[in-house]
Amino acid sequence: MKILVVGAGAVGGYFGARLAQAGRDVTFLVRAARAQQLQRDGLRIISPHGDLTLKPQTITSTEITGPYDIIFLSVKAQALDQAIKDMAPAVGPETMIYTALNGMRHIGTLVHSFGEQAVLGGVTFVSTDLDEQGRIVQLTPVDKVIYGERSGEITPRIRSLDETLSNAGFATELSTNITQAMWDKWVTIASFGLMTCLLGGPVGEINAVSDGKQTALQAIDECAAIAKACGFPTPLPHLEIVRKLASEKGSKFTSSMYRDLQKGAPVEVDTILGDLLDHGHAHQIEAPLLQACCVRLRVYQNTLTSNKS
Numbered sequence: 001m002k003i004l005v006v007g008a009g010a011v012g013g014y015f016g017a018r019l020a021q022a023g024r025d026v027t028f029l030v031r032a033a034r035a036q037q038l039q040r041d042g043l044r045i046i047s048p049h050g051d052l053t054l055k056p057q058t059i060t061s062t063e064i065t066g067p068y069d070i071i072f073l074s075v076k077a078q079a080l081d082q083a084i085k086d087m088a089p090a091v092g093p094e095t096m097i098y099t100a101l102n103g104m105r106h107i108g109t110l111v112h113s114f115g116e117q118a119v120l121g122g123v124t125f126v127s128t129d130l131d132e133q134g135r136i137v138q139l140t141p142v143d144k145v146i147y148g149e150r151s152g153e154i155t156p157r158i159r160s161l162d163e164t165l166s167n168a169g170f171a172t173e174l175s176t177n178i179t180q181a182m183w184d185k186w187v188t189i190a191s192f193g194l195m196t197c198l199l200g201g202p203v204g205e206i207n208a209v210s211d212g213k214q215t216a217l218q219a220i221d222e223c224a225a226i227a228k229a230c231g232f233p234t235p236l237p238h239l240e241i242v243r244k245l246a247s248e249k250g251s252k253f254t255s256s257m258y259r260d261l262q263k264g265a266p267v268e269v270d271t272i273l274g275d276l277l278d279h280g281h282a283h284q285i286e287a288p289l290l291q292a293c294c295v296r297l298r299v300y301q302n303t304l305t306s307n308k309s
């Protein structure tokens with residue numbers, strides 16, 4: 001199956017490289033500057049599983065000649081609208097779109113552009129960062145993708161996608177309840193995004209100060225309460241893993257939102273935290289930490305915008 005990875009950044013670059021390394025037919029849709037960098041330096045992965053440099057097959061939007069079987073969409077939320085325009089010629093009637101984006105809002109946006117059938121549900125567990133040299137640095141050993149038809153059916157096409165993505169150097173799971181899995185991941189990223197961005201440090205630094213752990217656990221409770229009110233209660237074993245991860249002493253674990261904040265880059269506040277807060281408001285759920293973090297990051301975003309102009 002022909003795979004088009006849209007965005008050769010921290011997530012797309014990582015999984016695309018693993019798939020290419022495993023012999024799958026992978027092309028990266030990139031923009032001019034990244035194309036030049038990849039041609040010059042190769043696609044470089046620094047990973048606890050072993051470093052890797054490969055010569056990727058890249059394409060820019062004007063060079064797309066026809067549809068792909070699988071699109072692995074891995075741009076930030078703020079780049080989604082442009083990415084949809086750029087990848088449109090690569091989407092045909094049989095194309096399946098897997099998305100690495102966090103939250104749920106992008107599903108509606110993609111369905112609006114490409115129709116119900118094209119859009120799969122997807123969850124990505126990985127912690128990767130794009131460094132200043134354009135290398136992809138994997139920060140923890142975890143690398144897993146979960147995918148499924150949003151209807152929950154096991155269709156022939158999702159089986160083909162499963163065969164293509166499996167055994168390529170990372171964990172995979174074919175889910176019959178991908179919407180629940182997306183909500184579970186949303187609670188996870190929102191909890192870690194909220195605690196690291198609002199409290200201003202990695203998990204271990206939060207736990208090192210008095211009231212830190214309690215506040216981190218309160219952040220998780222707020223996010224989980226909203227998911228529950230929306231009809232997607234986070235299963236207890238998943239919640240326990242999140243709580244344990246958030247309580248680890250000395251942990252350097254952060255979130256992609258926190259790393260963006262540290263870099264002075266835009267943060268996905270509205271799609272990850274703001275949308276969850278709106279769902280909370282709709283169900284009269286109090287979420288004071290989540291609300292404070294949204295305000296803190298919106299002020300930050302406004303400062304970024306006014307510094308640019």
Ligand SMILES: NC(=O)C1=CN([C@@H]2O[C@H](COP(=O)(O)OP(=O)(O)OC[C@H]3O[C@@H](n4cnc5c(N)ncnc54)[C@H](OP(=O)(O)O)[C@@H]3O)[C@@H](O)[C@H]2O)C=CC1
Binds near residue numbers: 083100125256
């Ligand atoms: N990083 C992580 O650990 C995790 C991130 N996620 C989610 O995955 C998504 C992607 O995040 P991440 O990979 O970290 O982000 P990055 O910023 O590292 O990568 C995004 C890439 O998309 C490229 N891009 C943007 N617009 C286009 C376009 N129109 N055409 C082609 N390429 C484009 C950017 O390239 P350019 O140089 O051209 O701007 C950039 O390289 C986010 O929604 C995030 O929440 C999920 C799990 C973990």
Ligand SMILES: CC(C)(CO)C(=O)C(=O)O
Binds near residue numbers: 124254
């Ligand atoms: C859950 C977490 C923190 C790691 O997979 C993440 O999704 C992110 O950093 O974007």
